[in-house]
Amino acid sequence: MHATPQWGEEGCSMLRGLMQDAPLLISGILEYAARAHGEREIVSKAVDEPVWRYDWHRCDQRARQAAQALGVLASALVV
Known part of the structure; x- marks a missing residue:
């Protein structure tokens, strides 16, 4: 089965079905x-540190919380 070339928004030819519909972002993977x-469960251990245990849901929540805090800090710097 061969993909058929189609014209994109910029007028260039591209093969449909061979590209992602959305960008590959770490946030999307998370x-x-x-x-x-x-x-x-996610388990991590650093030298001279206790073992950390959490799950992917909590990891996603913490990443969103950190992103929101960085957004607040960035907006405070712009003012």
């Missing part, structure tokens, strides 16, 4: 992990 594997 959202998928939280949705599909939310209760799966």
Whole structure:
């Protein structure tokens, strides 16, 4: 089966079906992990540190919280 070339918005030819519909972002990967594997445990250990245990759902929540805090800090710097 061959993909047929089609014209994109910029007028250039592109093959449909060979490109993603959405950009590949870390946030999207994390959202998928939280949705599909939310209760799966993540375990990490650093030298001279205790073992950290949490799941993908909590990791997604913490990443969103950090992103929101950085957004607030960035908007405060713009003013």
